[in-house]
Amino acid sequence: MAGTLQEGIFHSPGASPPGHCTLMFLRADPDTDAEEVGELLAELWAMYRDLTRGTVRDLPGQPIASGGLQVLIGYGPKVFDLAGARRTLPKTFAPELRFRSASPSGGGPLLSGRGLHYAPDIKQNPATEEVCVQFTADTALGVHRPAVETWKVLHDRAGSALGVAPLAISAVFTGFQRADGRSWIDFHDGISNLRSDQRSRVIEIDGETAAGDDWIIAGTYLAFLRLVVDLPRWRGLTREEQELLVGRDKLTGSPIVGRTSEGDPRPDPRCPVAGTTQVIEAGNEKFREPEVVDDPLVQVSHVHRANQNRFEDAARPNSLRIFRQGYEFFEPSPVAPGFRAGLNFVSFQDTPERLIRVLRQQDWLGDVNFGGERDRQPPGMDRLLTVRAAGIYLVPPLVAEETFPGARIFA
Amino acid sequence: MPYDPPGRADHLPDDLVGRWNGLIEAAHAAHEPALGSRFFSLEPDTGADATTVQVGWFGDPAEPGFCLDPEAAEQLSDWGVRGRHELHNEYCEYAVQMAADANGVVRPKRVQVTTELAEYWLMLATWSPPTVRELVEEVLGVRPTWQELYGPGVSDPEALDPRQRTVAFATHVAGNGGDPELAEAGVPAQPMGTLNTANALFITHPINGLDDLLYIVMFGARPYARQTPDGFQPASREEIFRAFDVEHLACRHADPAAAMAAAGAAVAGRTVAFTNPLGMYLKSFTAELFTLDGAPVPDEWVRFSRGEPDRFQRLEFGPGDDDPHFLDDVTVTLGDVEKRVRGGYQVVRQLEVGPFVTLGPESPVADDERVVLQGSDEPIRCNEARACESVKNLQTRFEEQHGATRVAPRTMARDR
Secondary structure, eight states: OOOBOOSSOOOSTTOOOOSEEEEEEEEEOTTOOHHHHHHHHHHHHHHHHHHHTTOOTTSTTOOOOOOSOEEEEEEOGGGGGSTTOSSOOOGGGOGGGSOOOOOTTSOOBSSSTTSOEEOTTOSSOTTOSSEEEEEEESSHHHHHHHHHHHHHHHHHHHHHTTSOOSEEEEEEEEEEOOTTOOOTTSSOTTOOOOOHHHHHHHHSOOTTTTTTOGGGTTOEEEEEEEEEEOHHHHHTSOHHHHHHHHTBOTTTOOBEEEEOTTSOEEEOTTOSOTTOSSTTSTTOGGGTSOOOOOOHHHHTSHHHHTOOOTTSOTTSGGGOOOEEOOEEEEEEOSSTTSEEEEEEEEEEESSHHHHHHHHHSTTTTTTSSSSSOTTOOOTTGGGSEEEEEEEEEEEOOBOTTSSSTTGGGTO | OOOOSGGGOSOOOHHHHHHHHHHHHHHHHHHHHHHOOTTBOSSOOOSTTOEEEEOOEESSOSHHHHHSOHHHHHHHHTSHHHHHHHHOOSSOEEEEEEEEOTTSOEEEEEEEEEOOOHHHHHHHHHHOHHHHHHHHHHHHSSOOOHHHHHOTTOSOGGGSOHHHHHHHHIIIIIOOTTOHHHHHTTOOSSOSSSTTTTSOOSOOOTTSSHHHHHHHHHHHOSOEEEEETTEEEEOOHHHHHHHTTOGGGGGSSHHHHHHHHHHHHHHTTOOEEEOSSOOOEEEEEOGGGEEETTEEOOGGGEEEESSSTTOOOEEEESOOTTSSOOGGGEEEEETTEEEEOOSSHHHHTTEEEEOEEEEOOOOOOOGGGOEEOOSOOSOOOGGGSTHHHHHHHHHHHHHHHHOSOOOOOOEEOOOO
16 A cells, blocks of 8 residues: 655656645534545545546536646644544654644744744634645646635535535635745745755655654655745845845845955855856856855854754754745735735645754744844844744645545544 | 863863873774775864854654654653663763652752763873862762762772773773773773762763764765766765665764764865864753743753853753752643653753864865765665664563553643
8 A cells, every 4th residue: 555645746856836826724613523524525636636637527528727736635633633533643743743823812932932923913823724735736727726616515515414514614825936036035045945866755754754653654744834024124124134134145145155354244256157147047056055154143044044954864854854845925915015925835844843843943943033143133033924824734645545645534 | 283172161281181182083093994084184174165063963862762752762761870871872961860849759850961072081080080070079069079980999099090090980980981991891881880870970871982973973074975877976874874784873863963964075075074172062952942830941940061152061951959949840842732841851852962073175076085885775764773672672671660551741731
């Protein structure tokens, strides 16, 4: 019963995530049980398969362009508490390897005191449900349509029974890729990622990291954070302050390797290479993962805090390496300036411990919100990023004998 | 360049500094024939292009975690001196101080964590008994007797010759550290006295030695590569450790981290040297996870020592003797669960340790310098490692003494 990794994780050599992503969270009705949820998931999975083949159930004989849709399904810890669940919570999904809940009065730390916090208006984290579904496609329609088609199935199921479907949509988040390789703070701050030959051993659960739960071998864990950037605070910093917090030159993306005698950030003079203007262009690959530096102020910049064990074998959990597959977002907001901008941080790893430790450990990202010196943060930088939703989901392997990934959890 | 005392924690006369360097040079010389290369040096590069970096790993013992499970790892690692002697092999050892509360109940009071190398202390004990006595007093706050340091029959260590002092101190405070000559002289693997068993004075596990540290970095500091259709690529951890039949080392925190850091540097043609002062240092500690009555633990409960800032080798965590609190009054918040602190394992899980190394600038690596490996790249099954047999034996002994029933962790539900 050897399984394989689900689709929707773009880790192969030369692969890059398609342009659009939707993450949808489904909450189980309190009165339902595992069998009912499993039946519904089987129906949804079959519908998703149809969509990937260009078939919309309400439009028989009218093929559509799927937009390269790929669908991935994951399960939160609560799914194992459903009545009649046939699998028990994997050991690597222990409560200590999850995010904290938001404070009932709003806000509160995601993990530790100085790191990421929930936004003050978040009193309940909307991404801690039983089921998470990730849609990726080349077009916005490609990822929006399956969300609507999901609603149709749930709506019809509710109408045909007691008025309540076993699952309900609790939250939907959308995002898109940026071709320029920058984030909303204008920097190339998220371009350092694993080499393609290292990725599968970071992502896939193997016989060792399964810790005895062999049914999750070839699966992975998806971590999701909906992070809003406080752009007014960011714009309150000078370019030099921004560069030292990020660890890259704002314009070129060249890694900062030290400071000038005046204390200004000093980019690597070798980057970008001749004939190029930015680190994301061909020929600059070696500068995407910043090298170790001596300057203590540069060492505490974001790109260095997030990746300290560069020489360690990425396959080892001790490396704390993860495979990131984030999508930016932009959404209207009733609050000035009328929109929110940020990142759907998505990562895949063989154990949540890798990410949890990066976000929790002092000198990594545990004692700052984004970067810089722990006790000398520029004003407001302790809340540059706030969390609107966060969750970790087990992504079970695709197994030929199952009607949908993880089906044996339910029946 | 002579190395200063570890952490520059002590001001020693030149002759003792010289003897410390003699130990380093001897360990280096012992490995030089088999592992020497231009990529490792005892002379850190001092050029403008040199870079200093601290290699790091977590201080909790890895082996019981992958051989058994996290709960058993905590239970066995916290099993007093037995757990320490068998499992604390990540260059980080700890001892829990116990004390009676007002009701006479013996409870954990604080945790002592150390990364200090035994060879350094053994050198001092051999060549300067007054110095080692002062150090123990400085660290533990109590002046030890000569008998505690050198054995019941020794009232004046100066009356012993250096070799006798080495054997005596090793027998009672340091253990043999895996040194065959000391073992042949009758020194047990672990010390017989209580100074460094009731306390964590310095590390004593045989694999936590200076010799092993030099071995693993020198072992790693070679440009290991595999031939591919696209040319040479850096060899993987599996290929490197499997090629030299040391797969068991690949599963711990320390050895792969140290070796792969050195290998990564060598592949780029960089030299690797231990930064002065050579030692094993505490890298980061996430104290903020620990709270007392809902507030961060008082600053004075987190005491670093035995070194300069950024070069500390010792951490004491917990209340002082005059404080009415105990370690198990502390809560550690991990993810979505809060737990009472029961022992040292929960503390060292939040602690990174490692040595500093200085890397020279990149340089071309000639074809004949590469160590080309052709072994399997298949994952190493750590839970099938030989080390797991001894871990499981320890678990059997634990269960014989305590019964097989595990006490559920005391947890407190959080509001959702």
